[in-house]
């Protein structure tokens with residue numbers, strides 16, 4: 020939790036939200052800019068309220084975060100997903116991400132993760 024708070028306060032963190040009537044939070048995505056030798060944005064979290072799932076919000080948030088990444092010069096996007104999270108895995112695949120290596124015991128409860136990657140178009144000149 021402390022690590023997540025630190026991440027949210029970082030200047031490399033991007034957060035996009037969808038609000039419903041009365042300002043209630045309906046969906047959110049958290050991304051991180053990583054200025055590596057191959058600059059790549061990491062999608063840290065994407066979540067849609069159960070009452071709003073299946074309406075394309077997850078897809079739209081990922082597209083919007085990819086646009087943020089491109090604006091910041093990122094040339095790739097990555098995400099880690101629990102192997103059991105079939106909905107999230109299907110979402111990333113529907114958005115053009117390719118499943119890569121399995122990450123043994125990636126999560127605190129011992130579950131494996133799967134790495135997803137997508138090449139983003141280069142920055143407009």
Ligand SMILES: CC(C)(COP(=O)(O)OP(=O)(O)OC[C@H]1O[C@@H](n2cnc3c(N)ncnc32)[C@H](O)[C@@H]1OP(=O)(O)O)[C@@H](O)C(=O)NCCC(=O)NCCS
Nearest residue numbers: 064065066067072073074075076077078106107109110113
């Ligand atoms: C995963 C999650 C973000 C998807 O959001 P969503 O708004 O329901 O997804 P979308 O409606 O944009 O779906 C886009 C595509 O992803 C795929 N998809 C999304 N959820 C799916 C599911 N549960 N099962 C199968 N495919 C799914 C489909 O291909 C879908 O396209 P289609 O509607 O044309 O079939 C949402 O279910 C969620 O918040 N889950 C709980 C939190 C979570 O697990 N987050 C990911 C880890 S950080």
